[in-house]
Amino acid sequence: MRTASKRILLLWAACACASVATAQYETTAQSAREGALGGVVLFEPAGRCVALDWGRAWMQAEQAAKSLRLQLPVGDGGTLRLAYEHRGTVDYHEQQLAAAYALRVSEWLRVGVSARGLHLGTSDAHYAPHRWLAAAALLQASAGRTTLTLLAGSRPWDEVATWRLHLQAAYRPSDRWLTVVELEREEVVRWRMGMEYAAAEYIRLRAGLATRPTLLTLGVGFRWAQFELDLAARMHAALGVTPQISLALWF
DSSP states (O other): OHHHHHHHHHHHHHHHTSOHHHHHTOSSSOOHHHHHTTTOOOOOOOOSEEEEEEEEOSSOTTOEEEEEEEEEEETTTEEEEEEEEEEEOSSEEEEEEEEEEEEEOSSSEEEEEEEEEEEEEETTOOSOOEEEEEEEEEEEEEETTEEEEEEEEEEEETTEEEEEEEEEEEEEEETTEEEEEEEEESSSEEEEEEEEEEEETTEEEEEEEETTTTEEEEEEEEEETTEEEEEEEEEETTTEEEEEEEEEEEO
């Protein structure tokens, strides 16, 4: 039983660092792994890594999102995550800096807090810049192969803070399979779900669905030595395909 538990923990840790959303407890920027799983937010423990993400925007071909993430274990059972993201074009840009700390208080319970600063502006100062600050708290309980997560936090919108709520259930029927179902409540209710299959020791196959907007997502992940590469594509009936890529280095 202990050997099986260790294998599950190592498998979860091997993929967890490919997540900006985990780093900041927000879905503004996502890793390719999360994108391939329907856009779910992954809340998983992991070790030391540095990662880069890139994704193309739907509406403007020249607009892309780039992010840099760093994750380090701090203290006894704690994890510190830092993330910087930039998205936009030559004239318009969004930048955000996020920091989060998660602590395992027992074998089955984790708690976490995070803060995120966001800056919006244009290069020619055509629009006045906006600066926002958001915060969130995480509560996660695990029992056997099931993990339940509750995330509550503020999200600035039109200079007015609104509340965001995430409810998520993750289940591993076996060491090879991961299933995640997530409900997000903000201004509207969104459902997301994704499945991941370990086809081989170094290969992960992924697929997912999402609502508001309706999306079909696919992806694959590769792990070799200290390197991890994740590829994803989100497909929308009207807006086409959004590619994503994440590269992580474990140290």
